[in-house]
Amino acid sequence: MSLTPVPGTPPLPPVPSDACPYSAAIVDKPVPRTAGAPVLTVAGNGVATWHLTRPADVRAVLGDAASFTSRRGPEDPPPGPAGREILPTRPGMFVQTDGRDHLDYRRLLNHEFSALRTTASAARITAHAEAHVQSMVSAGATADLVAQYALPLVSQTLCEVLGLPWTPGSAPRMLRVFQGRDLGNADLNSTTTPVDHLVRDLARDALAAPHRYPGLVGRIAAEGIDGRALTEDELAGLAKQLLMPGHVSPTHMLGLSVLVLLEEQPAWYAKLAADPGSATDVVEELLHHITVKQHGLIRRAVRDTAVGGVLIRAGQWVTCHLDGADAGPAAFAPGRTPVTHLAFGDGPHQCLGQHLSRVVLVGGLSVLARRLPALRLAVAPHQLHRRVAHTVAGVTSLPVTW
Numbered sequence: 001m002s003l004t005p006v007p008g009t010p011p012l013p014p015v016p017s018d019a020c021p022y023s024a025a026i027v028d029k030p031v032p033r034t035a036g037a038p039v040l041t042v043a044g045n046g047v048a049t050w051h052l053t054r055p056a057d058v059r060a061v062l063g064d065a066a067s068f069t070s071r072r073g074p075e076d077p078p079p080g081p082a083g084r085e086i087l088p089t090r091p092g093m094f095v096q097t098d099g100r101d102h103l104d105y106r107r108l109l110n111h112e113f114s115a116l117r118t119t120a121s122a123a124r125i126t127a128h129a130e131a132h133v134q135s136m137v138s139a140g141a142t143a144d145l146v147a148q149y150a151l152p153l154v155s156q157t158l159c160e161v162l163g164l165p166w167t168p169g170s171a172p173r174m175l176r177v178f179q180g181r182d183l184g185n186a187d188l189n190s191t192t193t194p195v196d197h198l199v200r201d202l203a204r205d206a207l208a209a210p211h212r213y214p215g216l217v218g219r220i221a222a223e224g225i226d227g228r229a230l231t232e233d234e235l236a237g238l239a240k241q242l243l244m245p246g247h248v249s250p251t252h253m254l255g256l257s258v259l260v261l262l263e264e265q266p267a268w269y270a271k272l273a274a275d276p277g278s279a280t281d282v283v284e285e286l287l288h289h290i291t292v293k294q295h296g297l298i299r300r301a302v303r304d305t306a307v308g309g310v311l312i313r314a315g316q317w318v319t320c321h322l323d324g325a326d327a328g329p330a331a332f333a334p335g336r337t338p339v340t341h342l343a344f345g346d347g348p349h350q351c352l353g354q355h356l357s358r359v360v361l362v363g364g365l366s367v368l369a370r371r372l373p374a375l376r377l378a379v380a381p382h383q384l385h386r387r388v389a390h391t392v393a394g395v396t397s398l399p400v401t402w
Helices: 055-062 099-109 115-120 122-138 145-162 171-178 194-208 216-223 232-263 266-274 276-289 354-371
Strands: 003-005 039-043 048-052 142-144 297-301 305-307 310-312 317-320 399-401
Touching: 048 055, 055 297, 055 305, 055 317, 099 216, 099 232, 115 122, 115 354, 122 145, 122 354, 142 145, 145 216, 145 232, 145 354, 194 216, 194 232, 216 232, 232 266, 232 276, 232 354, 266 276, 266 354, 276 354
Parallel strands: 048 317
Antiparallel strands: 003 039, 039 048, 142 399, 297 317, 305 310
16 A cells, blocks of 8 residues: 655655565664654545554554544444555454443453453463473474464463353364454454454354353453443454464564563573563563554544644544554663553553463463573574564564474
């Protein structure tokens, strides 16, 4: 999709070549954009979009749901990330709602994802990580860290929260569905992908027998919202939005974190093995340096609003580039304060699963460093393949040995 800067605005900050793998200088310059003044572009179909890359500008838009809506409608589908259309919002797609609708959905889901609940699950997640490392080691002297460690760990943890069955025997279907999946709007609002079939079956069964799902899915199927029962479409939409981002983003964040530590920060990988207490600071620094959300968060102005010295007109689209907004000092310095990254977004729509993601990353990296202190890449960095044309950054596989 061709984007042309409007005369009088600066050029759009550069992005890397699609052929560029994650390897050299990933920590020195891990973000595809640099922060700068708002840029207005016009797509080939005439749709105007403002691109925001400065932290203050991004926070201003994401924090102002009254001026910038997340809703999608059939009357306003501009080209979306990576040239895809933005489809109308399906029932249950809570990140594409605002106001009372969004608040009701968030209240319904918050309990299982609270900081208190997820912190209490840390020991169990660490035990899962231990088991997945042992499984990986038992299978041979090399492994694909994404497929054999990151994805199973994330999947098992998330399924426990949701109350879905997860055993080594039942996991393959779930893993096949989410291995390599994208996280684009077209996927979230589609109705015909393998994910759709999975969540439709899940919703139908959970509404008929909620007691079979001893977690979030069974609870919300039984409770509904303020006494109103969830529809099958609504529960399927909620389940899809929890399962799809909940698998894809943490999986690739964990994979890229290992890659950065092995290739660019081996001293910090060694420190994780010697001092597990450093893991929290290391994870926050990794979140600052690696922004897996590649194509930004999209909003539409509902009224004329000044942001970053420009006037964004009602009806214009805005893309908040988290990768540019998180561009900061090149030094890798765990323990920096305050923690100001935007890895989980900002405002009322900030990531529901951020606390769980942090616990998984801390446990996953700590166990890996302690159990496999000699871990290293099994291929040259330039042989790794980036996920291109995806809204979530990552590598398709991460061959390692020890």
